[in-house]
Amino acid sequence: MSSAPATVTSSRFVATHSVLTLNAAHPYVAKSLVDAHEMHRTVMSGFRGWVPDGERDARSQTGVLSTWTVDLKNARLVLVVQSRVPADWSHIPNAALADKPHTLTIDRTLRTGDTLTFRTVINPVYTRPRRDPETGRTIERGRRIAHTRPDHVKGWFTRRLQAMDEPRNASDGLPRIGATADPATLGIRMLPTVTSASAKGLRVVRAEIRGSLTVTDPQALSAVLAQGLGHARAYSCGLILTR
Structure with missing residues (x-):
């Protein structure tokens, strides 16, 4: 059965965004670019320790969503990761980073x-x-x-x-x-x-x-x-x- 129409006229959305600009030619990044499961591992590697190892719903618990675009001409992969907890990208090899990871808090009233x-x-x-x-x-x-x-x-x-x-x-x-x-x-x-x-x-x-x-x-x-x-x-x- 359909839900009743909402009567609330505003809602607050809060999340953390990480923006990673990566060197697409580096093996660490290239592996993620050619294999979707490796990309998933790369994304989730920023959230180690937030949930017990081996839990199947770690992504949903941490609220992780991601999207990426690639510029093949300039060998740049831009990865945007949204989460409800802060990420730690310190494990990414320096040579794989084309720029320092940028994080920001999204706090918006819709x-x-x-x-x-x-x-x-x-x-x-x-x-x-x-x-x-x-x-x-x-x-x-x-x-x-x-x-x-x-x-x-x-x-x-x-x-x-x-x-x-x-x-x-x-x-x-x-x-x-x-x-x-x-x-x-x-x-x-x-x-x-x-x-x-x-x-x-x-x-x-x-x-x-x-x-x-x-x-x-x-x-x-x-x-x-x-x-x-x-x-x-x-x-x-x-x-x-x-x-």
Whole structure:
């Protein structure tokens, strides 16, 4: 059943951002660039000791989300890591750093009607259920299928937009993000798929979305900013950067 529309007109979002500018030609960085699981390890290496070793949900406990861009011409990898606890990047080899790691505290009050410029990299997947060929009824939840066309990615995102006074969940239970946008103004770009030799079968289809959001439900948007959007959040998808 859909949640009732929010009545709260503001919500505070607090997190820590680390910005790492790395030398993409250095072996420490190059390994992360060619293997998605190694990138995950690099990101999580900044949070050793915050949770007991071996806990499977260490990323969610520390609130870690990340995104990265690479400039191959200048051999620069820029990694942005969001967390609810401070990171320690002192273990990164000096030669792998193109600049000193920069950290800042994000402390922002979101209000209904605010306009935000945003960028996010998402894993645009949907579940295709298996149906009984005779009855047409769903017999299994099915497997995840990735959208590979920009127009389909745009549809994936716009389904999660939340107009003013709409509930936080669509009629099919899909969570909305607490903001709306004009779909015609969204910029969609398909990014290279990332894989891993160390995590068999891992294949993350990625797409970048840029545009402008208008806040309609500050609490819902704060939750999405903190928790991330969609799947593959352990592999640098789902972080929404705003300004």
